Amino acid sequence: MIDAILNYTFMQNALIAAVLASIVTGIIGTIAIEKRLISMSGGIAHASFGGIGFGYLAGFEPIWGGLAFAVGSSILISRLSKNTKMKSDTMTGILWSFGMALGILFISLAPGYMPDMTSYLFGDILSVSTSSIIYMLIFTIIISFVFIMLYHHLIIYLFDEEYSKARGINTRLLEWVVYIMIPVGIMVLIKIVGIILTIALMTIPVSIAKLYFKSYGRVILASIIISMVFCITGLTLSYYINIPSGVCIIVISTLIYLVLLFMRRRLQKRHHAQRVHGS
Amino acid sequence: MTRNPIVTFENVRFCYDEVCAVSDLNFTIYEKSLTAVVGPNGGGKSTLLKLLSGLIKPDKGLINVNDSHAIAYVSQFVDFDTSFPITVLEMVLTGTLCKKVKPFCKYTRDQRERALNSIARVSLDGYEGRGINQLSGGELKRAIIARALASDADIIVLDEADGNLDVDAARELYGILEGLKSDKTILVASHHLNDILDIADSAIYVRRTATEYASSMDLKQKLGGRIIL
Numbered sequence: 001m002i003d004a005i006l007n008y009t010f011m012q013n014a015l016i017a018a019v020l021a022s023i024v025t026g027i028i029g030t031i032a033i034e035k036r037l038i039s040m041s042g043g044i045a046h047a048s049f050g051g052i053g054f055g056y057l058a059g060f061e062p063i064w065g066g067l068a069f070a071v072g073s074s075i076l077i078s079r080l081s082k083n084t085k086m087k088s089d090t091m092t093g094i095l096w097s098f099g100m101a102l103g104i105l106f107i108s109l110a111p112g113y114m115p116d117m118t119s120y121l122f123g124d125i126l127s128v129s130t131s132s133i134i135y136m137l138i139f140t141i142i143i144s145f146v147f148i149m150l151y152h153h154l155i156i157y158l159f160d161e162e163y164s165k166a167r168g169i170n171t172r173l174l175e176w177v178v179y180i181m182i183p184v185g186i187m188v189l190i191k192i193v194g195i196i197l198t199i200a201l202m203t204i205p206v207s208i209a210k211l212y213f214k215s216y217g218r219v220i221l222a223s224i225i226i227s228m229v230f231c232i233t234g235l236t237l238s239y240y241i242n243i244p245s246g247v248c249i250i251v252i253s254t255l256i257y258l259v260l261l262f263m264r265r266r267l268q269k270r271h272h273a274q275r276v277h278g279s
Numbered sequence: 280m281t282r283n284p285i286v287t288f289e290n291v292r293f294c295y296d297e298v299c300a301v302s303d304l305n306f307t308i309y310e311k312s313l314t315a316v317v318g319p320n321g322g323g324k325s326t327l328l329k330l331l332s333g334l335i336k337p338d339k340g341l342i343n344v345n346d347s348h349a350i351a352y353v354s355q356f357v358d359f360d361t362s363f364p365i366t367v368l369e370m371v372l373t374g375t376l377c378k379k380v381k382p383f384c385k386y387t388r389d390q391r392e393r394a395l396n397s398i399a400r401v402s403l404d405g406y407e408g409r410g411i412n413q414l415s416g417g418e419l420k421r422a423i424i425a426r427a428l429a430s431d432a433d434i435i436v437l438d439e440a441d442g443n444l445d446v447d448a449a450r451e452l453y454g455i456l457e458g459l460k461s462d463k464t465i466l467v468a469s470h471h472l473n474d475i476l477d478i479a480d481s482a483i484y485v486r487r488t489a490t491e492y493a494s495s496m497d498l499k500q501k502l503g504g505r506i507i508l
Contacts, residue, residue, distance in 0.1 A: 034363055149382040156373040160359040166334060166352055167430070168378045210364055214410025219364040 018231035026224035028185030029206040043092035047073035047099030053106030070183030123194035123246030193246035282309040291340035300326040315479035351432035368407040374426035397428035417448030
């Protein structure tokens with residue numbers, strides 16, 4: 001494995017992609033979980049498939065089409081749920097299916113053989129090209145910079161929006177920031193775990209971190225490290241047994257999360273029993 | 280001792296669509312005092328406090344808050360997710376955060392001291408590093424009050440801060456509020472009449488309109504143990 005990393009560009013790209021995706025997971029995952037935007041994130045990821053398909057049809061890099069559709073969907077969900085009586089869940093559901101349908105329609109209309117879309121749907125860390133690394137790096141830098149720049153204001157907005165409003169903080173601006181950061185982050189994750197499995201990578205490392213840490217900053221750092229462990233494990237398995245990286249990462253992370261959750265519950269029960277006996 | 284008026288309501292009315300929650304509200308709140316806001320359920324206590332905090336605007340009348348006095352509002356319900364990964368200190372610090380969203384806004388040493396001081400004033404010393412999900416209902420209410428104290432607000436408005444608290448936790452809270460009135464103006468809506476009227480300086484009885492009592496004891500005597508809830 002180490003030899004492969006040293007000798008092959010695709011393995012070096014895979015490792016860099018794993019690190020970048022982990023940073024994005026820590027930042028975007030915590031935002032989406034705490035703002036209860038996981039379902040919307042799933043909708044955005046699936047809606048981006050329409051843009052990816054359009055990229056194939058129009059002959060430009062599909063990921064840019066995906067980004068445009070993802071950002072557009074995010075803004076549409078946000079505005080419609082604020083300005084109309086439509087619930088964001090309803091709009092998410094519509095865009096979720098519409099994006100997938102459009103993607104398949106555009107790919108079907110593209111001349112020649114239908115391309116293999118497995119890497120977009122389930123992720124393929126071993127096929128990340130150098131050009132993909134460049135856009136992933138740019139997106140990760142933008143997300144990290146904006147997040148660090150507005151860290152304290154984002155925390156107060158995510159934690160208690162009503163209080164932020166009452167204090168006169170510009171929550172509308174922060175809402176725009178969040179609704180643009182999430183789709184940009186999703187585009188980084190799609191290369192690793194694919195459209196279908198993106199939500200799992202956004203939620204599982206953060207959920208594990210929340211079991212052990214009580215401070216927002218620590219949860220983010222722990223999520224990044226946990227996500228890195230999962231992604232590199234997924235990369236290793238994908239390299240040796242030749243199955244999609246996204247599948248490996250999500251199966252491993254889900255099993256580990258369930259085991260940790262079970263252990264945590266048992267520990268809490270034991271502590272509770274000890275307290276009862278002690279008193 | 281001369282008391283300085285800090286808030287005045289003049290003929291204030293507020294209606295939710297067709298139904299007027301409160302009308303003809305006329306009263307004055309004085310600086311560095313504790314005012315009990317009492318009355319039956321649905322009488323308009325919460326509406327009055329939201330009007331004062333600027334969360335809703337009156338349909339008619341004037342609310343005068345003396346210049347340079349900021350108001351902190353503590354809601355009747357805990358309206359944030361208590362599983363959010365934030366410590367007591369981090370939460371209280373958010374009360375000191377600059378209102379303008381600007382890049383790389385950091386907490387200064389002064390802001391940290393204000394936050395720690397506020398935590399101490401609500402008797403939560405030693406809880407700074409605890410996650411808010413590790414607090415009891417009463418401790419959480421005190422942490423929320425500490426956040427209001429840490430802010431630059433001179434007027435603190437608490438809408439049934441003692442709701443869902445057991446008797447001991449509620450009494451502890453009243454003790455803290457009583458200690459705060461030396462340098463803050465406090466308004467508290469509560470259903471625990473005896474306890475709140477004992478510590479309040481003045482009282483407002485709200486039942487669609489407001490009746491002002493210069494001394495909370497006047498209202499206590501008038502009610503004479505009657506249940507108004």
